[in-house]
Amino acid sequence: xRIRGGRLPVGRNAADTSGCGGSGTxxxxxxxxxxSAEGTPGGSSxxSAEGTPGGxxxxxxxxxxxxxxxxxxxxxAAALLLAxxxxxxxxxxxxxxxxxxxxxxxxxxxxxxxxxxxxxALDGWIGGIGFVIAxxxxxxxxxxxxxxxxxxxxxxxxxxxxxxxxRLLGGSPSARRAVAAVVVVPSGWLLIELVRSGEGLGxxxxxxxxxxxEVSPALRVASVGGVWLVSLLVLAVNTGVALLxxxxxxxxxxxxxxxxxxxxVTAMWAWAPRPESAGTVRIAVVQPGVVEGPGSxxxxxxxxxxxxxxxxxxxxxxxxxxxxxxxxxxxxxxETARRLAELSRLVGADLLVNVDARQTDGSGRSGIFKSAVxxxxxxxxxxxxxxxRLVPFGEYVPARSLLGWATSVGKAAGExxxxxxxxxxxxxxxxxxxxxxxxxxxxxxxxxDMSRRLVREGAQVLVAQSATSTFQESWAPAQxxxxxxxRAAENGRPMVHATLTxxxxxxxxxxxxxxxxxxxxxxxxxxxxxxxxxxxTLYGRFGDWPVYGAFAALAALCAVEGLRALRRxxxxxxxxxxxxxxxxxxxxxx
Numbered sequence: 001x002r003i004r005g006g007r008l009p010v011g012r013n014a015a016d017t018s019g020c021g022g023s024g025t026x027x028x029x030x031x032x033x034x035x036s037a038e039g040t041p042g043g044s045s046x047x048s049a050e051g052t053p054g055g056x057x058x059x060x061x062x063x064x065x066x067x068x069x070x071x072x073x074x075x076x077a078a079a080l081l082l083a084x085x086x087x088x089x090x091x092x093x094x095x096x097x098x099x100x101x102x103x104x105x106x107x108x109x110x111x112x113x114x115x116x117x118x119x120x121a122l123d124g125w126i127g128g129i130g131f132v133i134a135x136x137x138x139x140x141x142x143x144x145x146x147x148x149x150x151x152x153x154x155x156x157x158x159x160x161x162x163x164x165x166x167r168l169l170g171g172s173p174s175a176r177r178a179v180a181a182v183v184v185v186p187s188g189w190l191l192i193e194l195v196r197s198g199e200g201l202g203x204x205x206x207x208x209x210x211x212x213x214e215v216s217p218a219l220r221v222a223s224v225g226g227v228w229l230v231s232l233l234v235l236a237v238n239t240g241v242a243l244l245x246x247x248x249x250x251x252x253x254x255x256x257x258x259x260x261x262x263x264x265v266t267a268m269w270a271w272a273p274r275p276e277s278a279g280t281v282r283i284a285v286v287q288p289g290v291v292e293g294p295g296s297x298x299x300x301x302x303x304x305x306x307x308x309x310x311x312x313x314x315x316x317x318x319x320x321x322x323x324x325x326x327x328x329x330x331x332x333x334x335e336t337a338r339r340l341a342e343l344s345r346l347v348g349a350d351l352l353v354n355v356d357a358r359q360t361d362g363s364g365r366s367g368i369f370k371s372a373v374x375x376x377x378x379x380x381x382x383x384x385x386x387x388x389r390l391v392p393f394g395e396y397v398p399a400r401s402l403l404g405w406a407t408s409v410g411k412a413a414g415e416x417x418x419x420x421x422x423x424x425x426x427x428x429x430x431x432x433x434x435x436x437x438x439x440x441x442x443x444x445x446x447x448x449d450m451s452r453r454l455v456r457e458g459a460q461v462l463v464a465q466s467a468t469s470t471f472q473e474s475w476a477p478a479q480x481x482x483x484x485x486x487r488a489a490e491n492g493r494p495m496v497h498a499t500l501t502x503x504x505x506x507x508x509x510x511x512x513x514x515x516x517x518x519x520x521x522x523x524x525x526x527x528x529x530x531x532x533x534x535x536x537t538l539y540g541r542f543g544d545w546p547v548y549g550a551f552a553a554l555a556a557l558c559a560v561e562g563l564r565a566l567r568r569x570x571x572x573x574x575x576x577x578x579x580x581x582x583x584x585x586x587x588x589x590x
Contacts, residue, residue, distance in 0.1 A: 124162020386420025
């Protein structure tokens with residue numbers, strides 16, 4: 001029979017006349033790439049394990065391969081930016097903690113429709129940009145255009161995660177692949193949180209697990225595996241919900257996986273070690289409020305002194321002032337030490353103040369340090385902690401020779417602060433029962449390892465000194481204060497968060513709020529009766545074990561994929577040209 005219209009297409013089903021695999025897409029991919037029999041996004045356009053071309057989708061239809069307006073680049077990019085930004089609503093100040101368990105579902109569903117690996121990676125990157133900008137939007141007054149550059153760079157961390165999501169959720173995944181997704185997709189996210197937790201990348205601000213700071217079951221989970229385990233739990237629920245919506249055939253298996261998550265939380269609630277009561281300690285926090293304009297350093301010191309004097313006779317064991325409560329000029333004046341010593345004698349307790357001034361440390365280095373200094377009735381006791389982890393651009397400019405011009409655009413540090421070289425546990429005098437405190441300064445409270453190290457070195461109370469005055473009208477003060485609940489729960493030790501301008505707060509050893517927080521509109525002193533505790537949490541004992549588990553899950557996936565690739569038969573060599581009416585050995589073409 002003579003066939004008109006040219007040659008049969010090589011490697012394509014002649015019965016497929018829908019155009020699947022032939023038409024172009026906005027990102028330059030073939031429309032019918034779909035998911036192969038192994039579930040690989042953008043794999044072979046042949047028949048999948050579910051028996052449909054391209055991974056279970058109807059050829060040319062509008063289902064899991066993306067369709068409609070979201071198949072076009074710009075609407076899709078806008079949807080991804082919005083989807084990536086949604087989790088920010090789970091953090092303070094909105095504080096919609098419950099929303100964290102579904103906030104990532106739109107982003108996961110969008111990545112799932114990616115037609116090629118390149119599109120999936122791009123979806124992860126764009127969503128990551130939206131996440132970084134939303135969670136750090138309060139930095140805009142300081143960073144200006146740098147916030148976009150920062151988001152674009154950090155957003156790249158989510159590109160491999162996009163590939164992972166597409167690989168496990170794309171097409172029509174089997175029940176086994178869906179269950180694997182509930183484990184591996186959260187593991188991929190956790191490694192992103194770990195990488196961006198480096199000080200040079202801005203630190204661990206906006207870890208998804210931190211949104212659960214006031215949820216008692218989540219705080220119990222934090223005592224077992226830190227904020228990392230809480231993040232894994234939140235991501236597992238999001239992944240499960242996305243699969244329940246998009247993959248009906250896997251609902252039973254996914255439902256069982258989510259039930260296992262719920263039972264695990266219940267087991268941790270029932271059997272994880274709880275801190276044992278060890279009495280109470282009375283700590284006062286002094287928050288002078290916003291003090292600006294000429295002479296602000298001296299006026300802030302005066303206001304701190306004014307608020308501290310009424311604490312006399314109230315039986316406090318320690319008085320804590322906020323970050324930079326004493327400026328350079330005041331600290332260099334010998335009169336300041338005399339005034340602080342007089343306050344200590346009057347109140348009957350040591351003062352933990354914070355100095356932002358040019359000093360010399362124990363090793364002989366001279367420069368600007370941000371230091372927590374303990375002052376007793378006879379003046380400074382000699383206990384001093386120099387901040388170790390500095391805020392990029394705020395306290396130093398990375399590669400200043402290249403980026404020093406940032407000081408003329410935003411509020412970057414004009415001179416780099418120097419870092420301390422070790423953490424310090426301070427011991428109060430016998431009048432305070434020899435209480436041992438572990439100081440942290442500013443965003444060091446975001447680093448789980450720092451508070452854990454202090455507790456392992458004997459700290460009975462964690463004490464954070466912060467300012468946040470630059471971000472007074474934003475979500476930053478509430479987010480910063482909330483971190484204290486997680487650090488307390490992780491380590492089974494109470495924590496005090498003292499600021500210059502609010503929010504100041506205190507938490508018990510289970511992460512529960514103690515007393516009344518001081519808001520950003522307060523200029524006052526508050527006394528907190530903190531319950532002390534002894535014993536060790538599982539997180540305190542074993543550390544960041546969920547991170548190692550995430551590495552193991554991803555390594556297992558890579559091993560399975562590698563074995564599958566080795567077992568896959570090699571592609572056959574191309575066959576001879578098709579014999580048609582226009583050309584054959586017996587009938588040369590005309």
